[in-house]
Amino acid sequence: xxxxxxxxxxxxxxxxxxFYEILSKAKAVYxxxxxxxxxxxxxxxxxxxxxxxxxxxxxxxxxxxxxxxLADYNPALYTAVLTAMAETYRPEILLVAASAQGxxxxxxxxxxxxxxxxxxxxxxKLDEQEQLHMIAPAFGGKLMGEYIIPTxxxxxxxIKPGVFESVPQTAKDAELVCxxxxxxxxxxxxIELVSSEEVVETELPIExxxxxxxxxxxxxxxxxxxxVKTFAKKLGASFCYTxxxxxxxxxxxxxxxxxxxxxxxxxxxxxxxGVSGAAQHVCGMKDSGMIxxxxxxxxxxxxxxxxxxxxxxxxxxxxxLLKQI
Amino acid sequence: xxxxxxxxxxxxxxxxKYNQISLDPVTKTLVRSGIDxxxxxxxxxxxxxxxxLKSKFGGKVTLISMGPDSNEKQLRxxxxxxxxxxxxxxxxxxxxxxxxxxxxTLYKGIEKMGGYDxxxxxxxxxxxxxxxxxxxxxxxxxxPHLTDVIGFxxxxxxxxxxxxxxxxxxxxxxxxLPAVIGVTxxxxxxxxxxxxxxxxxxxxxxxxxxxxxxxxxxxSRIGLAGSPTQAVGYLDADFHRxxxxxxxxxxxxxxxELLRVVLTAKK
Numbered sequence: 023x024x025x026x027x028x029x030x031x032x033x034x035x036x037x038x039x040x041f042y043e044i045l046s047k048a049k050a051v052y053x054x055x056x057x058x059x060x061x062x063x064x065x066x067x068x069x070x071x072x073x074x075x076x077x078x079x080x081x082x083x084x085x086x087x088x089x090x091x092l093a094d095y096n097p098a099l100y101t102a103v104l105t106a107m108a109e110t111y112r113p114e115i116l117l118v119a120a121s122a123q124g125x126x127x128x129x130x131x132x133x134x135x136x137x138x139x140x141x142x143x144x145x146x147k148l149d150e151q152e153q154l155h156m157i158a159p160a161f162g163g164k165l166m167g168e169y170i171i172p173t174x175x176x177x178x179x180x181i182k183p184g185v186f187e188s189v190p191q192t193a194k195d196a197e198l199v200c201x202x203x204x205x206x207x208x209x210x211x212x213i214e215l216v217s218s219e220e221v222v223e224t225e226l227p228i229e230x231x232x233x234x235x236x237x238x239x240x241x242x243x244x245x246x247x248x249x250v251k252t253f254a255k256k257l258g259a260s261f262c263y264t265x266x267x268x269x270x271x272x273x274x275x276x277x278x279x280x281x282x283x284x285x286x287x288x289x290x291x292x293x294x295x296g297v298s299g300a301a302q303h304v305c306g307m308k309d310s311g312m313i314x315x316x317x318x319x320x321x322x323x324x325x326x327x328x329x330x331x332x333x334x335x336x337x338x339x340x341x342x343l344l345k346q347i
Numbered sequence: 348x349x350x351x352x353x354x355x356x357x358x359x360x361x362x363x364k365y366n367q368i369s370l371d372p373v374t375k376t377l378v379r380s381g382i383d384x385x386x387x388x389x390x391x392x393x394x395x396x397x398x399x400l401k402s403k404f405g406g407k408v409t410l411i412s413m414g415p416d417s418n419e420k421q422l423r424x425x426x427x428x429x430x431x432x433x434x435x436x437x438x439x440x441x442x443x444x445x446x447x448x449x450x451x452t453l454y455k456g457i458e459k460m461g462g463y464d465x466x467x468x469x470x471x472x473x474x475x476x477x478x479x480x481x482x483x484x485x486x487x488x489x490x491p492h493l494t495d496v497i498g499f500x501x502x503x504x505x506x507x508x509x510x511x512x513x514x515x516x517x518x519x520x521x522x523x524l525p526a527v528i529g530v531t532x533x534x535x536x537x538x539x540x541x542x543x544x545x546x547x548x549x550x551x552x553x554x555x556x557x558x559x560x561x562x563x564x565x566x567s568r569i570g571l572a573g574s575p576t577q578a579v580g581y582l583d584a585d586f587h588r589x590x591x592x593x594x595x596x597x598x599x600x601x602x603x604e605l606l607r608v609v610l611t612a613k614k
Contacts, residue, residue, distance in 0.1 A: 033514045095513050096520075097482075098491060122513045126494045129479035133447060133486035136568075138575030141446075141477035155579065161474055164365040165377070166582040174575035212491030212523045216508065219517045233613055257609070269532040275512060276533075282476065291612045301365050301584070308586040312612045314605070323366055327586045330608055332593045332601050342602030 024114035026059040032072040040119035040183040047186040068093025080191025091207040098211035101130035103203045120180035138171035139178040163305030184286035231260030234289040239266040240296020246337040281306040295336040299324030350406035352397045355468040357387040358421045362473040389469025391537045426548035427540040438558040443571030446479035451568045454487035455561040470529035481529030491522040494529035
């Protein structure tokens with residue numbers, strides 16, 4: 023039976039939500055297929071604990087590589103172990119989350135296996151021959167590219183977290199296969215983790231926010247960046263921003279950055295200030311319930327995807343909003 | 348000590364013009380006329396890092412790019428930033444390459460040039476944005492590699508420290524050299540060249556290599572034919588909504604109406 027593998031990424035022993043999203047989507051894609059694959063979760067971890075969590079996730083099989091050296095993420099070790107597992111058990115399809123780890127490990131594995139890899143997929147489907155087609159944003163999300171990997175195996179794809187909904191699956195008593203990775207982790211990798219600074223999220227992750235207020239470059243260059251943040255706070259909304267805000271150093275990290283290279287969000291309400299509407303940002307928020315944009319540029323692309331717009335200087339509108347709220 | 352650094356550089360359509368890219372309604376092929384090609388933005392940050400390291404340790408910075416002969420223009424421009432020489436891998440056989448075939452070709456180019464202490468590149472190109480090439484290149488070269496790098500330190504020639512964000516943490520890794528590093532725009536601020544430097548770049552060494560120049564090249568791994576990932580086609584990503592303008596005689600009125608809409612939607 024052909025196997026469809028999903029890497030169940032663990033962070034400090036906890037399985038990432040992306041695993042359940044990818045599993046739900048993969049099951050839906052193959053729901054009416056003639057040839058049903060064996061759905062398997064693949065875990066690289068420091069101990070056996072994460073595998074227990076997967077036992078009733080709805081997969082048929084769990085492949086576990088458990089070594090103390092795999093507790094923390096090391097790209098070289100993760101790449102080597104996942105490659106060895108794939109070489110041993112030869113999956114037909116190998117899906118990973120397009121997370122920080124997955125986006126780094128997947129290309130390394132694909133190079134070692136000399137196979138194809140579709141990046142940051144936002145849709146999966148089967149054609150009449152039940153070949154997997156992978157759809158992903160191209161040109162920063164201006165267009166969607168559709169890809170196949172016709173001859174090489176496994177077919178590999180990284181899947182954008184937050185795009186697919188996690189649907190509870192019928193629990194199966196999954197078979198556990200333990201993979202001995204001791205020789206691989208003992209080999210010289212040329213790269214070692216020297217320090218890890220834990221980032222504690224004090225605020226609600228933006229993927230879970232019902233209302234999002236977004237700062238675009240237009241708000242920052244006009245000196246109104248802090249006002250956007252204040253308005254978000256007063257409104258009881260979560261705050262997010264576009265790629266240039268992170269690139270130009272207005273924010274110290276990318277935790278709340280929305281777009282193809284950031285988070286995918288679907289709030290009930292999205293309000294953007296000085297957001298130009300670059301394809302790469304739109305791709306990450308287009309499925310929001312209601313979209314409102316405030317921009318001084320009448321021709322702003324962000325207006326094309328909005329339900330409501332205010333054409334005005336966003337600083338002036340923010341001053342009024344802060345006064346009136 | 349002196350560092351021999353390579354920067355892999357891609358020439359891509361100007362990302363500020365992506366909203367002008369469209370699909371031919373009949374043939375479903377890309378229409379990108381009138382959009383200039385530029386140095387892929389993140390690669391400028393790799394160039395900046397290379398030049399900072401060169402000024403600290405001494406050595407040489409070589410640009411390596413795969414693409415058509417017209418890429419000479421952007422390579423000359425990049426030489427103007429202070430790089431020492433440029434290598435263009437240009438051959439019809441190399442066209443249509445996916446990330447794996449691209450990384451293989453760059454690997455062969457690097458091998459032909461004799462190898463480097465450090466290979467730097469932008470983490471992802473503006474157009475494809477797969478971010479696959481840095482890790483794949485590292486694998487072909489058999490060197491340690493790290494992508495998405497937001498901080499980089501080097502105090503001696505045998506190793507470097509590179510920082511990246513992972514889920515829930517910022518990790519610092521120690522890589523032995525030679526190594527391959529994919530950098531982000533957050534790593535540094537690019538210093539743009541002056542006119543004198545741009546003029547000087549015209550006389551800098553420019554090497555063109557064809558497929559025939561690359562030693563032991565496995566032709567089944569290059570170009571479109573050597574690309575396991577194939578594009579079936581493109582779809583329009585039009586997320587247009589009918590938009591209502593919130594109006595008012597001044598910003599106070601507009602804000603009042605906006606607030607009403609917001610609070611209603613929020614309920």
